[in-house]
Amino acid sequence: MWGYLTLLPIFLALWAIAGVWIVFGIAVANRTVNLSQGFPYISICGSYPPQSCIFSQVLNMGAALAAWICIVRYHQLRDWGVGTCFNQLTLWSGLICALGTSIVGNFQEKNQKPTHLVGAFLAFIPGNIYFWLQFLQSWRMSSLRQPGEPWIRPLRLGLCGLCTLLIMAMIVLHFLQLRSAAAACEWALAMLLFMLFGLFTVDFSELDGCTLCLRPQPGLPALPGSPAPSQV
Template identity: 70%
Template sequence: MWGYLSLLPVFLTLWAVAGVWTVFAISVANRTVNLTEGFPYISVCGSYPPQSCIFSQLLNVGAAMAAWICIVRYHQLRDWGVGKWPNQLILWTGLLCALGTSVVGNFQETNQHHVHLTGSFLAFIMGNVYFWLQLLLFWRMKSLPQPGGPWVWPLRLGLCCLCTILIVAMNVLNVQQLRSASALCEWAVAMLLFTLFGLFAIDFSGLDGCTLCLQSRPSRGPPPGPSLSPQPASPVSLQVRL
């Protein structure tokens, strides 16, 4: 049964795709970008008012949804038996991607260029790494569930490969001052990352809860009175519906 969690990745994808192209349309309509001079970067379209306000709100909301998806994914992988260290590595990579997305929206290229570039690095590079780490995890742990059938992993692999190639091409073309071609690569990378987030709807389709492990904190000092050996705290598992 598809719960609301399975709809969150789909909503994020639709929100992001519709939002960035709306910002593009507004920037072209009010002539803050000139298509006769070349195709603009996403950040250029969102650098000038009034679309800069829409751009900031769009990316902040999108970053919040992406962070929530990463957290839910962390709990799902943990319940599937993924170890703490690799799971936390994946989680923090995804959260850095979400943070970078928010930085890009709040620090426009025309105002804080270096901060904006840092946010772009986190959003694009860490976003790509986030999905590569999950592919590596599923490749090494064959016992993990594969929601959606055997076609999902090859699809994600193809999207990640294409995303990596386009990121490299984007930077090479930018160094060579081929800004329009570089901007087209940037738009394509953004669409691919949105699509990869949207594919989590398949993984979340059967998710109706997660397990929280609670453990009592040990006493800081011995209580007054007779010395008694404290009993070790035992974790308590609770099934929490999402």
């Protein structure tokens, strides 16, 4: 039976994908975006109430789940023998992506555009870097037995490459004033990043849970009666 860690990435992907499209649907229904004038950016859809409240909640919860997944993945790779420096670099790029996602949700484009754009940069660029680093680590560990079918690695490579192309296309199209095309690239990019998070279900398929261990600072003795590590 799959543990909750196995289902967590799938839940994140479904939550985020469904959430942003619900925001889009509400924005179209209450006419805060007009499709006859062009296809909107995700941020435009989430800039006006009431959908801005849903937008913030979806991205805040998604950011929290993404951060938790990055931390679990860090410890999994550490147990597989991945070097600390490279593993920590990967972890921090993922956490920065989660932070950027939260900033995007809380600082709407119409209310605080500079901060919102910083959050979007942190969500998309380090997010793409995070999955490239994940692919490189899985490629370096190709001699080890890893969960999932052999096609998972080529799929990750294709999705990472497509994300990189979409980022470049989105930036170029935006500066060429082709906003609808740039917005379509942004939506596709967001969906692919959510799917890449969902693929961690394969990597977590052999995990039932994780254990939180509290250890005293080096050089200090453990207190008598300290509790054993707790299952969380």
